[in-house]
Amino acid sequence: MASGQEEQPDRRGPQQHGFVVARPFGIPVHVSPYWFVIAGVFIVIYANNLSALSRDLRYVVAAAFVVLLYVSVLCHELSHSLVARGFGLPVRRILLYPLGGVSEIEREAPTPGRQFLVAAAGPALSLALAVAGWGLAQVAPYGVTGALIRQLMFANFVVAAFNLLPGLPLDGGQMLRAVIWKVTGRPNAATIAAAWVGRALAVGLLVIPFFTGGLAGGNFVSGLWVIVIAAFMWTGATQSIKATRFRERLPALQARRLARRAISVPASTPLAEAVRQADEAGARAIVVVDHGGAPIGIVNEASVIATPEQRRPWVDAGSMARTIEPNMILSADLQGMALLDAIKRAPASEYLLVEPSGEVVGVLAARDLDQVFAGV
Numbered sequence: 001m002a003s004g005q006e007e008q009p010d011r012r013g014p015q016q017h018g019f020v021v022a023r024p025f026g027i028p029v030h031v032s033p034y035w036f037v038i039a040g041v042f043i044v045i046y047a048n049n050l051s052a053l054s055r056d057l058r059y060v061v062a063a064a065f066v067v068l069l070y071v072s073v074l075c076h077e078l079s080h081s082l083v084a085r086g087f088g089l090p091v092r093r094i095l096l097y098p099l100g101g102v103s104e105i106e107r108e109a110p111t112p113g114r115q116f117l118v119a120a121a122g123p124a125l126s127l128a129l130a131v132a133g134w135g136l137a138q139v140a141p142y143g144v145t146g147a148l149i150r151q152l153m154f155a156n157f158v159v160a161a162f163n164l165l166p167g168l169p170l171d172g173g174q175m176l177r178a179v180i181w182k183v184t185g186r187p188n189a190a191t192i193a194a195a196w197v198g199r200a201l202a203v204g205l206l207v208i209p210f211f212t213g214g215l216a217g218g219n220f221v222s223g224l225w226v227i228v229i230a231a232f233m234w235t236g237a238t239q240s241i242k243a244t245r246f247r248e249r250l251p252a253l254q255a256r257r258l259a260r261r262a263i264s265v266p267a268s269t270p271l272a273e274a275v276r277q278a279d280e281a282g283a284r285a286i287v288v289v290d291h292g293g294a295p296i297g298i299v300n301e302a303s304v305i306a307t308p309e310q311r312r313p314w315v316d317a318g319s320m321a322r323t324i325e326p327n328m329i330l331s332a333d334l335q336g337m338a339l340l341d342a343i344k345r346a347p348a349s350e351y352l353l354v355e356p357s358g359e360v361v362g363v364l365a366a367r368d369l370d371q372v373f374a375g376v
Ligand SMILES: [Zn+2]
Pocket: 001, 002, 003, 076, 077, 080, 122, 123, 163, 171
C-alpha cells in the first residue's frame, strides 16, 4: 500500500490496467482481471477453514471477509489520495492488487511535512478501522459476526503495522524519507536512504524467519508469502533508487552540451574522404548536404564503423546517411524531460541540432544520451 508517487518519470502516460470498479470522490479505482481470480482463491481457502459452519454459510462468510478486507484496503488508499488532493496534488487513480493497493499521485508533495502526512494517512486509517473493529467486537462478540469483526480488526491492524515499517516502498519508508528530507534538506538523498532501509527490511524478512525457525514445520504457503512480500519490497526499493538516480542526471541532459561537432559534405563524397575531413576538423559527426548546402541526411556512426577501412574510398557518404525527417531536427535548447520526449517521438540514432534561427549546431547521438544514464 505504497502511496506511490509517480516513481518513474519516464513512464509513458497512464496505461490501461484492468477496469474501473468504482469512483469514490471522483477517483477511479482500477482492478486487474486476475484480481478476481485471486480473490476467488482467497475465498475458497478461507471457506475451507470455516469447517464449523454449514457449507453454504461458509462461502458467504468467506466472501464477506474478503470483500470487506479489500474495502478496508481501498479506504486505506482513499485516505492517502484524499489527503494528497487536500494539498492540491492531483490523484490519477487507485490501483487495487491482490496484495494491496497503490494511490497514483501525480506530483510529489512540495514539503517534507506534507509528504509525511500523505504517507501517514493510510496506516492511520487502517489503525482507525482496527480500533473501530475492536469497539464493534465489544458490542457483538458472539457468533459468526463476532468472529468476522475480530478477523477484520486483526487484518487492519496487520496492514497498519506492516505499512509502518520504515523502508521504501512502504508508507513508513515514505515517512522516514520525509523525516530525513526535513533534517538534511536533501530529498534525493532521503529517498536513497529510505530505499536502502527498505532493501534491508526485505532481506530481513527472508532471513529472520529462516534463523528463528519461523519457516520450519514445512509451512510452505507462509514461506511463499514471505518470499513474495520480500521480493515486492526489494523491487519497490530498487525502483525508488533508480528513479532518483534518473532525476539526478536529468539536469545534465542538455542538447547543446551533448552536441557533437559536425562537418558538412555533399552526398557523393567518398566515405573515406568525409571521415578524413571530420578527423581533421575534430568533428565526430558528418552531415550530408544538398547542392544548396541544406542538411538532408546524417551519416550513421554505426554503419561507418561497420564499413572496413579498405571499402571506405568506394562508398559515398550519402549511402551511409539516414534522411533527416522533420522530427529528427531538434532545438539545441532542449533539455531534461523535454529532450527525452522529443527523442521518444522520433526514435533514431542521430539527430540534427539547430538554433532557433535554423543554423546547425551539431549532431546529437542517442548513444551519448545513454551514456548520461549509464549505471542508472
Ligand atoms: Zn499506504
